[in-house]
Amino acid sequence: MVKSIAGYSDRISVQPGETIRFMVSCSEPTTYRARLVRVVSGDLNPRGPGVKLPAVASAIDGTYRGRPQAINAGSYVLVPAAPPLAALAGFTVQAMIWPTTPDRGEQVLLSCWSAARQAGFELLIDEGGAAALRLGDGAGRVELVSTGERLLERAWCFVHASFDPATGRATVHQRRQVAYSGLATEATVERRAGFAPAGADAPLLMAARLAEGDGPGRRTAAHYNGRIDSPRLSRRALPIDEALSLHLRPVPQPVSADLVAAWDFSLEIPTEQVIDLSSNRLHGTAVNLPTRAVTGYNWSGAEMSWRAAPHEYGAIHFHDDDLYDAGWESDFSLAVPEGLPSGCYAAHVASDTDEDFITFFVRRPTGRPASRILYLAETATYLAYANHAFNFAAHASEMLGNHLVILDRWEQHLNLHPELGNSLYDLHSDGSGICYSSRLRPVLNMRPKAMSSTAGLGSMLWGYNADTHITDWLEAKGFAFDVATDEDLHAEGARLLDAYKVVLTGTHPEYYTAAMRQALADHTARGGRLMYMGGNGFYWRIAYHPTLPGVIEVRRAEDGTRAWIARPGEYYHSFTGEYGGLWLRQNRPPQQLVGTGFIAQGFDHSSGYRRTPESADPRVAFAFEGIGMDETIGGFGLIGNGAAGLEIDIADPALGTPPHALVVARSETLTDTYLLVNEELPLNTPDLMGTMNPRIRSDLVFFETGNGGAVFAFSSMAWSGSLSHNRYDNNASRLTENVLRRFADERPL
Ligand SMILES: [Fe+2]
Numbered sequence: 001m002v003k004s005i006a007g008y009s010d011r012i013s014v015q016p017g018e019t020i021r022f023m024v025s026c027s028e029p030t031t032y033r034a035r036l037v038r039v040v041s042g043d044l045n046p047r048g049p050g051v052k053l054p055a056v057a058s059a060i061d062g063t064y065r066g067r068p069q070a071i072n073a074g075s076y077v078l079v080p081a082a083p084p085l086a087a088l089a090g091f092t093v094q095a096m097i098w099p100t101t102p103d104r105g106e107q108v109l110l111s112c113w114s115a116a117r118q119a120g121f122e123l124l125i126d127e128g129g130a131a132a133l134r135l136g137d138g139a140g141r142v143e144l145v146s147t148g149e150r151l152l153e154r155a156w157c158f159v160h161a162s163f164d165p166a167t168g169r170a171t172v173h174q175r176r177q178v179a180y181s182g183l184a185t186e187a188t189v190e191r192r193a194g195f196a197p198a199g200a201d202a203p204l205l206m207a208a209r210l211a212e213g214d215g216p217g218r219r220t221a222a223h224y225n226g227r228i229d230s231p232r233l234s235r236r237a238l239p240i241d242e243a244l245s246l247h248l249r250p251v252p253q254p255v256s257a258d259l260v261a262a263w264d265f266s267l268e269i270p271t272e273q274v275i276d277l278s279s280n281r282l283h284g285t286a287v288n289l290p291t292r293a294v295t296g297y298n299w300s301g302a303e304m305s306w307r308a309a310p311h312e313y314g315a316i317h318f319h320d321d322d323l324y325d326a327g328w329e330s331d332f333s334l335a336v337p338e339g340l341p342s343g344c345y346a347a348h349v350a351s352d353t354d355e356d357f358i359t360f361f362v363r364r365p366t367g368r369p370a371s372r373i374l375y376l377a378e379t380a381t382y383l384a385y386a387n388h389a390f391n392f393a394a395h396a397s398e399m400l401g402n403h404l405v406i407l408d409r410w411e412q413h414l415n416l417h418p419e420l421g422n423s424l425y426d427l428h429s430d431g432s433g434i435c436y437s438s439r440l441r442p443v444l445n446m447r448p449k450a451m452s453s454t455a456g457l458g459s460m461l462w463g464y465n466a467d468t469h470i471t472d473w474l475e476a477k478g479f480a481f482d483v484a485t486d487e488d489l490h491a492e493g494a495r496l497l498d499a500y501k502v503v504l505t506g507t508h509p510e511y512y513t514a515a516m517r518q519a520l521a522d523h524t525a526r527g528g529r530l531m532y533m534g535g536n537g538f539y540w541r542i543a544y545h546p547t548l549p550g551v552i553e554v555r556r557a558e559d560g561t562r563a564w565i566a567r568p569g570e571y572y573h574s575f576t577g578e579y580g581g582l583w584l585r586q587n588r589p590p591q592q593l594v595g596t597g598f599i600a601q602g603f604d605h606s607s608g609y610r611r612t613p614e615s616a617d618p619r620v621a622f623a624f625e626g627i628g629m630d631e632t633i634g635g636f637g638l639i640g641n642g643a644a645g646l647e648i649d650i651a652d653p654a655l656g657t658p659p660h661a662l663v664v665a666r667s668e669t670l671t672d673t674y675l676l677v678n679e680e681l682p683l684n685t686p687d688l689m690g691t692m693n694p695r696i697r698s699d700l701v702f703f704e705t706g707n708g709g710a711v712f713a714f715s716s717m718a719w720s721g722s723l724s725h726n727r728y729d730n731n732a733s734r735l736t737e738n739v740l741r742r743f744a745d746e747r748p749l
Contacts, residue, residue: 003354003410004351005024005351006024006356007023007358010549012359012361012379014360015364016336016338016339016365018336019333019334020334022034022331024066027068029065034062035058035348036056036057036345036348037053037347038343038344039053039344039357039359040471041448042465043468043472045460048724049472056340059334059335062332064332066351070217073320074207074318075208075290076208077274077286078285079276082282087199088199088233090166091236092160092161092233092236092237093160094123094233095109095158095228096177096297097109097151097226098156099153099226100154100225102151103150104225106126106127106222107207107224108223109122109228109231110123110205110228111123112202112204113134114136114138115210117136118140119136119137119201120135121135121197121200122134130151131146131151132146132172135170135193138198141194143194145189148189151176157177158176158244159172162243163197163237168194169191170190172188172189173188174188204282207316209222224318224320228265228316229265229297230246231262231263232259235258259278261278266296266311270546270576272285289323289551292317292574293313293573296314296315299313301568304568304571305577319432322436323420324548332347340362343362344359357448361377361379361485363485364484369500370482371500374500374503375470375474375481375482376503378463379439379486380486381463381510381511383437384423384510384511384542385423385463386424386438386445387444389415391405391452392407392414393422394563397454400454400673401453401454405453405454410444413444414444432564433556433563435555436552437551439551440550440551450464451465456604458640459638459639461638463508466508466720469638469720469723472724473723477728481504482500490516490544492519494518494526502530502743503530505530507533507717509538510536512541513542513543514541521593523709524705524706524709525706527709528709530594531714531743534647534714535647535698535715535717537649539590540556540581541579542573543576543580544575555572556581557582558581558585559581560582584655591651592657593711595657596649596701596713597652598679599650599677599695599696600696600697601646601647602674603640605641605642606718607642608636608642608644609644609667610668611629611633617662619662622738622739623664626738627734633665633731634732636730637721643719645670646716648667648697648716651663657701661703662702663701665700667699670690670691670697672691673690698716699713700712709749710749
């Protein structure tokens with residue numbers, strides 16, 4: 001336990017009149033104080049602007065009683081207890097499975113089991129990695145029948161177990177789909193059990209069992225890692241061939257007369273629903289968002305989208321570390337008062353030993369702005385990076401950063417608490433990529449004061465906390481601004497932006513849904529202005545869940561700078577059916593929207609910019625007032641000591657930079673930790689490093705859009721780290737201020 005207090009909220013964006021609830025857990029029963037703070041700057045660097053978290057008096061001020069609240073991570077399917085399940089004397093349980101960690105101890109595939117009474121049955125992978133059946137009579141007798149043959153990792157296998165009450169025979173069978181010479185393809189064990197299993201009178205679970213225990217919330221154990229396809233349950237012991245025929249569609253007669261349930265995971269893929277095709281309608285719920293829209297045992301490769309061949313996507317991939325909603329009890333809530341200005345806020349909770357900040361944003365009602373300036377908090381990107389385990393879990397973090405990794409406190413805590421769940425950059429415990437990320441759990445790096453060692457030498461800020469360099473600068477310069485989030489943008493589109501003359505992004509607006517991207521395009525086409533304050537923006541296509549709040553999906557498809565690579569046939573979002581991956585690969589490169597797009601990344605030193613002759617164009621004279629032609633712009637800063645750094649973008653007419661766009665400055669040479677991104681490479685050549693490749697640079701780009709609108713792209717994640725240099729009196733700050741003042745001006749550009 002590194003941190004002893006942590007929390008989250010039910011919403012991330014609220015407006016006056018709405019209520020936000022806060023969930024807090026303390027490692028020990030204790031009291032803690034809560035208060036509301038405005039988040040202006042969260043940078044701990046003594047060379048930076050300082051931490052600025054002014055308190056705001058509110059109804060949450062007070063002392064609260066804290067206690068531990070657990071997280072029950074791991075996904076499963078829950079089917080409520082029902083008479084057809086309780087009445088089973090004989091049975092057959094079967095499924096196609098694709099186990100990913102068969103050697104990791106007992107993992108339940110399907111459980112009709114009462115842990116308290118030790119009654120019922122469950123199909124499982126046993127300690128030896130073999131298919132097995134557990135029977136319990138509820139009177140102290142428990143028996144495990146195992147094939148004793150270890151299942152292969154990531155190989156489809158038919159597993160089948162039955163019990164015949166007439167003979168007392170229990171049978172377990174496993175048969176791998178692909179045969180390999182010298183390896184057993186199948187194994188069967190048959191044994192007379194000394195007793196008949198009792199009815200469990202409990203819910204049926206897939207991929208876990210219900211655990212004993214009291215306290216709030218359902219607790220589960222023996223989670224399974226891997227895929228399950230076409231699980232079936234029958235009310236008598238079926239011979240193997242009959243059981244195999246149950247995988248046919250439609251299910252053949254007369255076997256179907258004994259069918260208790262036949263779950264088809266290819267139905268209702270975008271939802272949590274699990275559909276039973278049998279007349280019993282034993283429908284279930286998928287809990288903690290196991291991965292859907294994954295290829296099943298019968299995927300032929302003929303179709304790449306689950307919508308084109310749903311019957312080949314009848315699998316769900318379960319993970320023992322999936323988590324959607326931590327489900328904690330709420331400690332306190334805030335009814336947002338009418339007079340609370342739009343802005344970045346946090347509930348600051350502090351015990352005698354630790355503190356946490358539960359961050360959220362207060363927006364204005366649609367169409368009722370308090371400023372011409374909107375700061376768009378990149379909450380989708382915060383979710384993508386939520387609880388990023390890279391610095392301690394990935395193999396390349398020191399190499400990429402070109403310096404030793406220093407783990408911040410939040411990272412040390414996360415390392416000890418995998419139940420908090422990781423980010424879209426990380427892997428599940430079975431090595432598969434994480435494609436869903438939710439905010440209904442403590443997100444330890446969506447906090448002021450959080451640092452990340454692979455975020456450039458200096459302040460080492462990334463994401464949420466790096467973005468406080470922007471809010472700090474806006475306040476220091478006296479700009480009044482409203483705030484809205486990616487969730488608001490996704491829900492309302494350009495309607496949200498119409499009330500504003502200028503929209504500023506954060507330092508890394510990387511994750512965009514189709515609706516979000518279209519909203520920005522519409523805004524600039526209608527005369528709005530956009531200041532792209534970051535790098536590697538508008539890069540991944542994502543999806544929000546159609547009904548579940550606060551969760552996004554990414555499919556790391558065929559190309560791009562990827563932390564993991566999606567499996568073939570799994571490039572389409574399960575939430576929406578949309579093709580995932582890079583916007584670049586969907587005829588919507590970021591250059592079309594903001595003039596520049598991702599070209600390179602490096603994580604040590606940043607550089608400054610030199611003006612181009614194009615910067616003397618009268619069209620952009622407003623931006624360079626007070627800045628000499630020969631000045632190095634932003635040759636200083638808190639992120640790698642320069643304004644051009646971390647992830648950087650260039651103009652590229654071939655990818656859609658408008659022909660009238662002006663490239664007004666280019667960054668100076670970057671270090672050899674900066675490498676050309678792979679999506680730019682038809683093949684590898686020995687000139688991919690910063691000092692060798694002229695394309696490895698950041699371009700500042702300006703262009704006008706329809707109806708007097710305009711875009712200015714700063715094209716670097718490090719840019720905002722330069723703004724506070726010399727008490728905000730420097731040429732990067734001046735350039736940003738010149739652009740913002742002109743962009744906030746109604747006169748057409
Ligand atoms: Fe990123």
